[in-house]
Amino acid sequence: MSAAAEAQHEGFRVYLHPRVLGMLFLGFSAGLPLLLVGGTFSAWLRDIGMELAAIGFLSWVGIAHSIKFLWAPVVDRLPVPVLSRLLGRRRGWMLAAQITVAVALAGMAFTDPLEQLWLVAVWAVLAAFGSATQDVAIDAYRVEAAARHRQAAMAATYVAGYRVALLVAMAGALHIAQLTDWTLAYGIMAVLMSVGLVTTLVVREPEVTITRDTHRREQRVTDYLATTSHQGWQRDFIAWFIGAVICPFSDFFQRYGWTTALVILLFVGSFRVSDMFMGVMASPFYLDLGFSKGEIGTVTGAFGLAMTLTGAFLGGVLVARFGIAPLLIFTAFMAPATNLTFSWLATLGPEMYGLIIAIMADNITGGMAISVLIAYLSSLTNTAYTATQYALFSSLMTLPGQVLGGFTGVVAEQVGWFWFFIIATGFGLPAILLAVLLLRIAHPDHTRRPGVEN
Numbered sequence: 001m002s003a004a005a006e007a008q009h010e011g012f013r014v015y016l017h018p019r020v021l022g023m024l025f026l027g028f029s030a031g032l033p034l035l036l037v038g039g040t041f042s043a044w045l046r047d048i049g050m051e052l053a054a055i056g057f058l059s060w061v062g063i064a065h066s067i068k069f070l071w072a073p074v075v076d077r078l079p080v081p082v083l084s085r086l087l088g089r090r091r092g093w094m095l096a097a098q099i100t101v102a103v104a105l106a107g108m109a110f111t112d113p114l115e116q117l118w119l120v121a122v123w124a125v126l127a128a129f130g131s132a133t134q135d136v137a138i139d140a141y142r143v144e145a146a147a148r149h150r151q152a153a154m155a156a157t158y159v160a161g162y163r164v165a166l167l168v169a170m171a172g173a174l175h176i177a178q179l180t181d182w183t184l185a186y187g188i189m190a191v192l193m194s195v196g197l198v199t200t201l202v203v204r205e206p207e208v209t210i211t212r213d214t215h216r217r218e219q220r221v222t223d224y225l226a227t228t229s230h231q232g233w234q235r236d237f238i239a240w241f242i243g244a245v246i247c248p249f250s251d252f253f254q255r256y257g258w259t260t261a262l263v264i265l266l267f268v269g270s271f272r273v274s275d276m277f278m279g280v281m282a283s284p285f286y287l288d289l290g291f292s293k294g295e296i297g298t299v300t301g302a303f304g305l306a307m308t309l310t311g312a313f314l315g316g317v318l319v320a321r322f323g324i325a326p327l328l329i330f331t332a333f334m335a336p337a338t339n340l341t342f343s344w345l346a347t348l349g350p351e352m353y354g355l356i357i358a359i360m361a362d363n364i365t366g367g368m369a370i371s372v373l374i375a376y377l378s379s380l381t382n383t384a385y386t387a388t389q390y391a392l393f394s395s396l397m398t399l400p401g402q403v404l405g406g407f408t409g410v411v412a413e414q415v416g417w418f419w420f421f422i423i424a425t426g427f428g429l430p431a432i433l434l435a436v437l438l439l440r441i442a443h444p445d446h447t448r449r450p451g452v453e454n
Helices: 003-016 018-036 039-047 052-066 072-077 083-087 089-109 117-145 148-179 182-192 194-202 212-227 232-256 258-270 273-279 282-289 293-322 324-337 340-348 352-380 386-405 408-426 429-441
Strands: none
Touching: 003 018, 003 148, 003 293, 018 039, 018 089, 018 117, 018 148, 018 182, 018 194, 039 052, 039 148, 039 182, 052 117, 072 117, 072 386, 083 089, 089 117, 089 182, 089 194, 117 148, 117 386, 148 182, 148 293, 148 324, 148 352, 182 194, 232 258, 232 386, 258 352, 258 386, 258 429, 273 324, 273 352, 273 386, 273 408, 273 429, 282 293, 282 340, 282 408, 293 324, 293 352, 324 352, 324 408, 324 429, 340 352, 340 408, 352 386
């Protein structure tokens, strides 16, 4: 059966595919360390009386997740000694990163921040580096492990596992620390990394092929080695740099052409701007409106998580049934449009039913949007350079929203909450227009991902 015919018949059964199920546990492994070097780490330091200035400086350890594209070429091109030979390229890096995170979390658990803060910081940096490297390797594995029509389902199960891990790493760790101490809390988190370790050992390495165009592009490296006057480490480094860094960029722009490639990059960069712009001010908005912290926690916490997972699940099913293109258009429109429910809530006041409706609309469409976008980004990569290209796409996906997010407080103060969310909605218009344009010049369901069955 062809991939297209298989997509038509799978529907909800796509979630029973072994590799789709496996992403649930790999998502858990990827999500667990994030808050343990972020929000939970800050809570630990403050709980033991650490000064706010020191906590603020230590928050920089999480920057590894924002710059992971810098060493993604290493994950793409260099093997992990012993592990890559035994497990394969992707699984070798995944296992090495998971071991690094587990060891670093254990190191944090058994080091007293009041006595050796510098050592705790070293362990936290190591955990963040391992976590970001794990993200690169798992993203590459996910892209290569399944055909296009399963990518949204892979993304949905990954998001589900990731979100559950965030709850465990924050609420779970805080409860354990309250009942016992932070040593046990972080020790248990280190043990929970075994979920990822076991999954990596169980799943199979993706089977990918290298296309003729990619081989021709790689031939330039061979030609360089045959003609260069450089010798020793210079020769080796330049050859590696061409293959690991230049070739992934060259491949993307040659496959799509400069104009289409720039449109794709603009679309990726604009897709989440609206949601990220309003997301920064969501909690202050709820408090200003008059909701209690308990009400906010209940509705935006467990209920919000359930709605996000529902949206991600629906996105996976619908992409498997109808393809990426129609869902890309739908979510590009609905994700910013649901911000209008918050403008309505601003006029309604602290009514619980209004908050529930706004959270339901925003989180369902947000969950759908992220699973569909991940599927689309996966379709853009060449399996010869998956880690490098996907790391660049995922960084571009969040960077514009993060930059604009710094100005949200000023905007909200100047225009008020009602118009703030109207403006946030307006930031979604470029993504809608670019999504429509992509249907004409680079239809998401008609492009072929090199090196893997679509």
